[in-house]
Amino acid sequence: MTTTGAHQDAAGATARGWWWWGRRRSAVLDVVLALVSALECAGEGVGFAENAGLPVPVGVLFGLVAGAVLLVRRRWPVAVVLVSIAITPAEMGYLMGIVGLYTLAASEVPRRIIAALAGMSLAAVFIVTYVRVRQDVAAADFETSSWYVPLVSVMLSLGLNAPPVLFGLYIGARRRLMESLRERADSLEQELSLLADRAEQRAQMARVEERTRIAREMHDVVAHRVSLMVVHAAALQAVALKDPQKAVKNAALVGDMGRQALTELRQMLGVLRAEEPQPVAPPPPSASVPLEAVGRAAAAAAAEAASEDGPCLDALDELVEQSRQAGMVVELRVMGEARTYAPDVEQTAYRVVQEALTNVHKHAAGAKVVVRLAHRGDEVAMQVENGPSDGAVADAGLPSGGNGLVGMRERVTALGGVFVSGATDEGGFKVSAVLPVAPASAA
Known part of the structure; x- marks a missing residue:
């Protein structure tokens, strides 16, 4: 019978009121055993009634009632064994004693109770057998040895x-082992389900983080380049008629910035369109691959992809010069000895200055x-501070999405750095960031 069929039988038995039997075939088996035991005891009750001087119907009725007790062996195995011990002197209930001892040994009754009842049954059978064999030997009138x-x-x-007790102990131990294995299988299934849910959550978080990273890169590339292009376009419009030479220069700058923006966008899209890696065969069932290791590997791959072909601190001079060409008064101050850092550190530092x-x-x-860049022992710091806006300069009307400071903070904190921004006492604004660094070789 399959597991589903067994569950259906159990459900049907419970619905029909099968008392303590879990399945229909168990009830049928016990009824058959009780009927056979009752018939056996009834037959043996004839001899008991003759030996005790009782009417035969009384002995038969007593045997039927005593043998029918086997029907409750699953619910009260101790009672069945006690009844079999009680009727042993009447030489009745051999089947009930064997089945009762087996059921008792296979049940969850404490071992000391099983041992006590088994010893009582052994003693009762020994005494009755000893008396009966001695009487038979005396009646046969033949000589035997004392043993x-x-x-x-x-x-x-x-x-x-002995056989029913030993077999019952074996069946009980096997049943408990199967229940333990079933519980372990259920527990492992629940753990696998939790691990699968956790892996799905981590995958979802990784997708969200990757989308956020791509959005940050797109914002940095497009916002800065296009902002400078808008500023130069406004200047081009203002001087087109008055100073054709300056207008030509501004137009050339707009073209250069547009080409730079397209180049960075192509690099970014090239990473997204890169050929997908070949699928890796899953590990064998015996192998254990921690999810933390998978997460670390994915994070390392994402960091490598993010830092590949990105800008570095060597390009700060060019970045500042582009803002100067757009009409901004910018001063770059570099403190400390310039060094080469890990690509993600240099790219983050560059993007912070660019966004500021x-x-x-x-x-x-x-x-x-004023743009300040400080190379220190185990960190690199950058600060961009501007004074109050010049009311005489026309506003270019550039739109703002409100994500610039958020993106800078995310970049810096992702590397374990510190980011601070806020207004200054002079009416300007200041952006500061400190990044922990390591030499490029160690990185």
């Missing part, structure tokens, strides 16, 4: 009690800006 009657009594008592200059173009037209 004959005890030996036969021991062999019969052990033969009727873009915000100055958007929100503080005509303001003077």
